[in-house]
Amino acid sequence: MRPLDTLPTVTPTSGLELLKGVRVLDLTTSIAGPYGTQLLADLGAEVTKVERVEAGDDTRAWGPPFLDGESLWFLSMNRNKESLTLDIRQPEGRSILDNLLASTDVLVLNAVQEVQRKLGLDFESLRTRHPTLIHVALTGFGSQGPRANLPCYDLIAEGYSGVMDLTGEQESGPQKVGTPAADLLAGQDVALATVAALFERQRTGVGKSIDVSMVASMVRFMAPRIVPYLGSGERVTRSGGRDSVIAIYQVFETADEPITLGLGNDAIWRRFWTAVGQPAYGAAASLATNASRRTERASIVETIQGLLATRKREHWLALFNENRIPAGPINRVDQVVEDSHLLSEGLFYSVEGAAGKVPQVGLGIRFDGKSNAYRCAPPRLGADTERVLRERLGMSKACIAGLRERRII
Known part of the structure; x- marks a missing residue:
């Protein structure tokens, strides 16, 4: 069919x-x-x-x-x-x-x-x-x-x-x-x-x-990429499923299928860590701003990746939806046209x-x-x-x- x-x-x-x-x-x-x-x-x-x-x-x-x-x-x-x-x-x-x-x-x-x-x-x-x-x-x-x-x-x-x-x-x-x-x-x-x-x-x-x-x-x-270059002189390079400005804005692997996760502001950052049961990590003064989190991006990504790999995608998406944390699947075209909301x-x-x-x-x-x-x-x-x-x-x-x-x- x-x-x-x-x-x-x-x-x-x-x-x-x-x-x-x-x-x-x-x-x-x-x-x-x-x-x-x-x-x-x-x-x-x-x-x-x-x-x-x-x-x-x-x-x-x-x-x-x-x-x-x-x-x-x-x-x-x-x-x-x-x-x-x-x-x-x-x-x-x-x-x-x-x-x-x-x-x-x-x-x-x-x-x-x-x-x-x-x-x-x-x-x-x-x-x-x-x-x-x-x-x-x-x-x-x-x-x-x-x-x-x-x-x-x-x-x-x-x-x-x-x-x-x-x-x-x-x-x-x-x-x-x-x-x-x-x-x-x-x-x-x-x-x-x-x-x-x-x-x-x-x-x-x-x-x-x-x-x-x-x-x-x-x-x-391309304005969101061109204007920062014009104002700073910093060349932007390919970052795949990651964003070069927002510290945590990328694809992560779970125990079965990948997800997208965007911790785009300080409140969402704290909600994420509370939702996964580690509120102290989210409240750390050294990671309170996007600028400070960018400095520590590699270690944060490693920590989140280790956490998300312990459970399947549907578990995490249900948890994140409940706590209003921007996240989602990476759909194939055949999955897009079967999306119940759409x-x-x-x-x-x-x-x-x-x-x-x-x-x-x-x-x-x-x-x-x-x-x-x-x-x-x-x-x-x-x-x-x-x-x-x-x-x-x-x-x-x-x-x-x-x-x-x-x-x-």
Whole structure:
């Protein structure tokens, strides 16, 4: 049995309606842009995904694994959208795009400035015809500077940002974060910036140019590491499952499985030692502050490790939860999706797609207690082309058939 078969199936609803009435044209591909527009769609925006004829979004080919012929990577980033196939490099296709832009609030694209200008899709080319349009450009390095026209993926952005150098054990080589962090952070920035621009437009009536850089988003994510270096000159090195600032903030082995333990302030430090039956150790004046504990970190870690190795993980986690001490398991992905708390939150569910059930990870943000954002499954390539052209542009069946024959759509 697949994990998918154990998930509750949810039915379409009107979903969240915070951005109801906002129309988004999504010309992005891969992960960062589609993730950003999925967030907007989850919040209620009407997102039309414009894809290449026949090929579609790059992630449609990312696999295996596939589910009923669809890439599971694609399915993770594209719910609540409609798919329109369109060749915007042909004059007729570009004309259709211009007509769609006339009734669009937000355009999101991940082409570099050079390509945007070539296609006439840069902000300066569009602002005269569409003065209220919010133009969101998501690229690897931003729209200015010497790297503006270079290609980029999550891996490259992580390398530039410094996060790979600080991920992993000190004796190992640099490690990529286990999820496409730069993509997802930049996608969140797309959604955040778009909502802010929509709010400003209510006041000014004028559109906005938004420039999101994957590298800049990832570098900002590194601020808690970069600022201490800038202020002290002390280089930070990889510390694996440990933290270089908080004295006790790392992975420990128990009698069976490892746990994470974070003694992040003085009160938690004392509670920990009281809970394990050694209150005098926690009350020692020589270990009263994080600075003093950092000095003695090696001996403290050795003491805690010796203690935790005497009992199994579940014993310690139960004790720490009871005493409000931050600790937890190190879950595998298969354990994450079986977590009872996350399941009770409705974070994992399935929906009915065109060919069967499709797994999803929910939005996880509640508005007035509600988090059900699902309106429709990730679309099959071009599934909504005819309907969008007919309903939004008033095209006839004959006209649409001609466009399809000439491979414009």
